[in-house]
Amino acid sequence: MASTAQSIATAPAEDLSMFRLYVLRAVYALIAFGEGSIVVPDLFIHGPTARGVIPAMLSGLCLMCLLGLRYPRQMLPLLLFEMAWKTIWFFAFGLPQYLSGQAPPTFAEDFPAISFGVVLMPLVIPWGYAWRHYVRAAGDRWR
Amino acid sequence: MNGRSKSFWRRGEKEVSLARLYAIRALALLGIWGLFETVRTLVAHAPLDRGVHKALIGGLWVMTIFAFRYPLKMVPILLFEMLWKMIWLMFFGLPQWWSGTGSPLLGEDIWGIGAFPLVCALVIPWGYVWRHYVRAPGERWR
Numbered sequence: 295m296a297s298t299a300q301s302i303a304t305a306p307a308e309d310l311s312m313f314r315l316y317v318l319r320a321v322y323a324l325i326a327f328g329e330g331s332i333v334v335p336d337l338f339i340h341g342p343t344a345r346g347v348i349p350a351m352l353s354g355l356c357l358m359c360l361l362g363l364r365y366p367r368q369m370l371p372l373l374l375f376e377m378a379w380k381t382i383w384f385f386a387f388g389l390p391q392y393l394s395g396q397a398p399p400t401f402a403e404d405f406p407a408i409s410f411g412v413v414l415m416p417l418v419i420p421w422g423y424a425w426r427h428y429v430r431a432a433g434d435r436w437r
Numbered sequence: 438m439n440g441r442s443k444s445f446w447r448r449g450e451k452e453v454s455l456a457r458l459y460a461i462r463a464l465a466l467l468g469i470w471g472l473f474e475t476v477r478t479l480v481a482h483a484p485l486d487r488g489v490h491k492a493l494i495g496g497l498w499v500m501t502i503f504a505f506r507y508p509l510k511m512v513p514i515l516l517f518e519m520l521w522k523m524i525w526l527m528f529f530g531l532p533q534w535w536s537g538t539g540s541p542l543l544g545e546d547i548w549g550i551g552a553f554p555l556v557c558a559l560v561i562p563w564g565y566v567w568r569h570y571v572r573a574p575g576e577r578w579r
Contacts, residue, residue: 387489
């Protein structure tokens, strides 16, 4: 019993714990199905002159996150991207607009949805793993 | 000479060729350069700008920097690039192009976005994708 609990919570340094894999899968599922249920309908229902870049990008991300359920480790770049764009939005748009009190009409919807990601992503991304594999690891070969 | 060029174009059955790595890196460089125009506007934008589009491009720009160093680990980003641009073409670009009425930026986007699924399809190492994201056993569940 004790050993089972331990194997769920911990793992060798190079590996991700079972707990972390489940957390990652839960986040992929949240993006794929939660965010997906909001953004994918916009592909079908939109004005004839809508530019469509935002729904297309978000829908693409949601679909890719389905792969994350099977390969949570290999699809980590998707979560890093999710964190990057939401953090950028928060500091370049959300926060300044919140503080100034001047915001576009979409703000009331965007601010909580995106800020949630800004808080959630740093909590779920395995930073030790990301550091070792995307910063410290030697880059792919050049010759 | 022959052996050398062979090793550039081919690295055995289960390894991505050096040529392919350079192609991904070239695409990453193109992204770093091409998206920078939008990234610059992150610091100087209209106060009421919604910003989601610019932030998404900004996030992608960050990932292209990683892709330059780790082209293979960032293949999911490349797949995402191809996928969202195909989705855009299917649901926005082509229907608007055919109907003759579309967003004011359609003329620009139809090339800027619409041409890239093809570019991505040519650059993506499909053998690697097949081996790692389809055939490889999924991560453990217990």
